[in-house]
Amino acid sequence: MPLLDVRDLTIGFTSADHRVPVVSNLNFSIEESEIFGLVGESGCGKSITALSILGILPQNAYAQGTIIFKDTNLIELDPESMRKIRGNEISMIFQEPMTSLNPVLTVGYQIAEVLMTHRGMKKKAAMDRAVDLLGAVQMPSPEIRLKEYPHQLSGGMRQRVMIAMAVACSPSLVIADEPTTALDVTIQAQILELLHSLRQERNVSILLITHDLGIIAENTSRVAIMYAGRFMEMAVTEAIFSNTKHPYTKGLLESLPIEKGVPLNPIPGFVPRADELPSGCRFSDRCSYVIDRCRVMEPEFIEVSSGHFSRCIRTEEIAWKS
Template sequence: MLCMSISLLNINNLSVSFKADKGKINVVSNLSFDIKKAEVFGIVGESGCGKSLTALSILRILPDNAFADGEIIFGDKNLLTLNEDEMRQIRGKDISMIFQEPMTSLNPVLTVGYQIAESLITHFNLSRKEAIDKAIELLRAVKIPTPELRIKDYPHQMSGGMRQRVMIAMAIACNPSLLIADEPTTALDVTIQAQILELLQGLRRQRGMAILLITHDMGIISEQADRVAIMYAGRIVELADVDELFRSPLHPYTHGLLQSMPTAKGIALKPIAGFVPNPDKLPLGCKFSDRCYLSSDECRGFEPELVEVFEDHFVRCIKVRQ
């Protein structure tokens, strides 16, 4: 049985801002959550909610005009205070990441074997032959057939599903304790999606690693995650155990996401009205107030805090707590 009682990563009051002509634009605001050892922690929200920026903050690979404040505690270290050499020892070894689009994440002029071997040589000082042999084992672990031949392929010679498996092999090469999977099934057909998600769960069980799963798909979360944070406009609006959240969703945004999911043939979907606002044009008070069916003048008066309504079930909404 996997032990998920001890925190592996603690994020405290994380904010991510972009430099602008008139100061800064805050995109992620005072985010706090923890990821426990060997658990799958999901972050869900529409595009533009700050999910990927949160992941990039953990690895300190934000765009040049972005900066993060707060704390990201991994082990006994605050990752935001480490210098670049110290972070380089953590990236790919202790914390690794699967990016959204493998075709743009893999180097098109290098073989997949070379790219997998590179991290092994960097972190473990293996010889080139030892690293290539290990890379073949990794391709076999992610169920790529005839890995001793495919290791010589370039990314364009592989299908989308195969490239995603190569990305997973690269991510697990150094046996990280935390794997960040940012939309790992984007642009893949349904059958390949299921295979990739099953592969990730199998690797998690075998290696005991935690997974931060970022997606906009509530169906994936319901099947794959242990706990989930619902994110909107750079804020967590609901945080709970997955079973509890699907059984008793509290925040109107969570209700909207669930009602947007296909349920049964002939039942119309209920999309959420409007769009995620630009970070520099957020509504006053509750940031979901301009799209919320429960909204009132009180909601626009101030932004509510994320509070624990039931045991381990947190929500950011004054209407739910009334």
């Protein structure tokens, strides 16, 4: 049994009298102690997917399908039960900690608050535990930092505080949405290292959301490549790089800088809006392998080899490796 099993997940927004899906029929699972990657360009639906797992979608959003977490379908869960799971069994690390942390409370208190809310701990005990947690996320001088406010810390330190809050109640699943995008490369590596040690030492599963395939290559065991609300390819991470099956993945790989000074080769065009999708394959307008048939019907998500899925009618025809 996987820890998280998402089946046929569709998420959309209601505007006026019609519904526009922005994420369509996702199927994926995350095993215990696994780091699963979710990649795609801006606007493809990564964060909305994360928010649906946490039950914190915006007011005008709807979600259909099932999200099974430890035998419970989170989609059907009442708000009170969902609140008990959120921050406790499933927690989230956001991209920009400055907007998620409260500027007028010390970081120590904010960590302690999680423990007071979910574990019913008294303030003194919770503050003591907050020092331990800051130590566990390798915050320098945790006793001193505990009493400081978010603006007194560097970006990397703030992200460590967010991670301490996320793991305070020993969750089984942590969703990290672009956790290192705002940080410089050295700090980025330290934060990713920290996520790894959490996985190893605490058996935490991590859903790692990023637009950076370099981060995926080094940190995940399996990955789903998302485009315009659909999974286009999903496989063990190594296979995504060595045996690419989808032109979109190929395009993302080719747009990576190989070395300094070598120009990028970005995919031309933009991700289409959810209410302006092209007919047939959603990627057809930007795909260099497109043929007429691609525009007729949207391809199925086919298992092309064991555990390796691709949504392209030309997957079998084309030797993707050039």
